Amino acid sequence: MGRVTIKEIAQRAGVSKGAVSYALNGQPGVSEATRARVLKVAEELHWVPNRAARMLSVARSETFGLVLARSARTLSEEPFYMGFIGGLETVLSRRSYALALKVVPTVDDELATYRKWAAEKRVDGVILVDLRVDDPRIPLLRALEMPAIVVGDPSLADGLACVWTNSTAAMSVAVDHLASLGHTRIARVAGPPEHGHVWIRDQAFLRDTERLGLAAEIVHTDFSGDEGAAATRRVLTAGDRPTAIVYDNDLMAVAGLSAVNGLGLRSPDDVTLLAWDDSALCRITQPRLTAMSHDIVGYGERVAERLFALLEGAEPTAHLYSTPELQIRESSGPPHSAAQTQTGSP
Incomplete structure (x- = not known):
């Protein structure tokens, strides 16, 4: 034929x-x-x-670009990006588009990649992730006149088109859940503080714990399982250990559960654990992990759709994709009486 x-x-x-x-x-x-x-x-x-x-x-490359300034090891273990990229590819394949994915060690390398792509007309648009406060990538993309969709809060996008999830509202739900169980000392194992979504969650966590009169602690990591486990051991071996921990991703939460077991403790009897994103990892642990849940594949799909809309002449606007919802599982429980005595909780 x-x-x-x-x-x-x-x-x-x-x-x-x-x-x-x-x-x-x-x-x-x-x-x-x-x-x-x-x-x-x-x-x-x-x-x-x-x-x-x-x-x-059409003078197009039929390719979108995604640069990740993260370690290859962390990326390979991170469930979020597996689902997110799967969502991107679902939409791109329907349009016969390709995804140029590049992993680089630093933001400076990411900036250099955008300059190279623009000079060579390698991509029709880019997907910008891991927003920073006062992010240097945004003014560069404006100067290069490169179509871009930001994956992050409008407060960080500086007028660029963005698709975002409401982490502030989700954090309030998470903290309210823990307080309702009777927890009065809560830790947060977070990603790097220079990441905009981490900063937004930090501020929401501190506001909500203060609102409820709870003792709060934040430990920043690199999102990896190793650092998630180390941070968990650190807060649980301190003098006034928390009875609940909120994690910034599922990988650190699962590693944290392993660290809890390694210390001879149990969840939820000794410590309640709450993950973020709710990938399959949260449902195969014992106990299964409570999590703030949203459709990561669908998130990637929406981002790709909005970038195509930009190419078709749509105005750069902010699109709220979802507010993560609380999924309560076996890792949630009231603080154990022994833990209450140790932490001085009423």
Whole structure:
């Protein structure tokens, strides 16, 4: 069989060749219903794009870029990015787009990558993650005139288009849950403080514990399991140990549970543990971990959709994807009487 043509797709879908071209190239000019019908017919006919011709016609690379300034080891163990990238790829594959993923050691290397991509027209847009306070990447992307979607709070995006989850409201739910169980001394094992979402959660945690009259402690880490376990051991071997710990990701929470067991303690009898993101890791531990849960794959899908919308001429706006919801499991419980005596809790 020869190559399927746009004319054949147009005849089958009952639309013009121009509408097919708009739909297949991800351009404005057709309704979402028409775009969906054209894409379905193209799939049924096993249509394969002529990549060289399309690049010449639309002057696009058909690639989005994602740079992660994290250690390769931490990234390989982090459930969040596995699900998030899966969500991105779900949408990109439907548009015959590719994802250029690069892992670099520092933000300076990330900045250099954007300059190189812009000079070589390597990507049509980028996905910006791990926002910093006063992030140097934002003014650079503006100067390069590179389309970008920020994965983070609007307060950090400086007017760029963003998709975000409400960590402030979620932290209030988490702290209220622990307080309702009777915990009066709570620790937070957090990521690096220069990360904007970590800073936002830190501020919310301190406000909520102060509001409820709770003793609070924050220990910052690099998001890794090793540092999550070390931070857990540190707070639990201190003189006034907490009876509940909130973690910034699932990896550190699972490592923290292992550290609890290694100290001869049990959850929730001696310490309640609460994870963040609610990946499959939280449901295969013993006890299963209470977590602030949201759809990470769906989060990645929404980010990709919004970046395509930018390319199609949409205004850069902020989109609230979700507020993580509390999933209570066996790692939640009231403080043990022995722990209350040790911490001086009433």
